[in-house]
Amino acid sequence: MTDRDAPLPTPDTLSLLLASQGITAPEAQAAVHAGLQVLQDFLRTFNARDAHAWAQVMNYPHVRFAGEQVTVWDNALDYAASNDLAPLSATGWAYSRWDFIRPVQADATKVHFALQFTRYDTHHRAQQSYQALYVVTLHNGHWGVQSRSSYAGILAPGAAF
Template sequence: MNRALLKTLTLFCCLWLVPVVSHAQTANTDSHDQAVAGAMAALDDFMRTFNAKDMQAWAATLNYPHVRFASGTVTVWQNAEEFARQPTFERLAAIGWDHSHWLSREPVLVSAGKVHINTIFQRFNSENEPIGTYESLYIVTRDAQGNWGTQARSSLAP
């Protein structure tokens, strides 16, 4: 094969591949951005309903089965009704908790249907004084109906 033909073929292949690779990267970026946006919105709902102390609304922000790793135990809830029966807010009130806020949320693993997010959140009393700061990992998934929700949490919080 002569050099001119080889250069032409190489140039043709490069020009043909650039749009394909570029389109794939754009599609991946769009999918990544949409997944992160969905997961962050789910975490916003999680914190909003948690701070409202509304067990049914909070339970609705989760995907099931829902798993929590904390205090040396693993707890699994199969559905929202089971989750909503726990005395979470009574236990938190006993330590002076009134509300919580995210300090940071960093997506560390992203796919079209699942986002792992390193978080740091802080708990406050009714005087808005911090009573604890905790690192955690939230796994937020998109269910079969397209709804984003927290599927699993691993926290250093009690």
């Protein structure tokens, strides 16, 4: 784990979170574990500025609600092609980190996560923090982020950041 990775909830903390949300079925709990791994992969590939690897963490169609826009990508190639992170880097952004990740609903094939992330500069100073809702699904045997809604806004038309 690097200093840019947020630690996942501990087993005890996760058990309490799941119980408090009524996520008690074993298959729903397994889905939460799979979803947490997807979110770690999401942030790892995003911070690596690897648009193609980042696109593989999604399920398609992928939907992002941000600002007053709804953006839909039908496949990984379109997603990767529209995600040059230069505009975000131009703001001074160096990396992002999860502040918290909370599963709020789950079944065997879908998990809703309430979360918050912070963007940092090269001096590890926080730039902005945003709350969001991510939906992670199991689609054709692949766990991926299917949709996201955040208050981060839009830096470039059609971009996913």
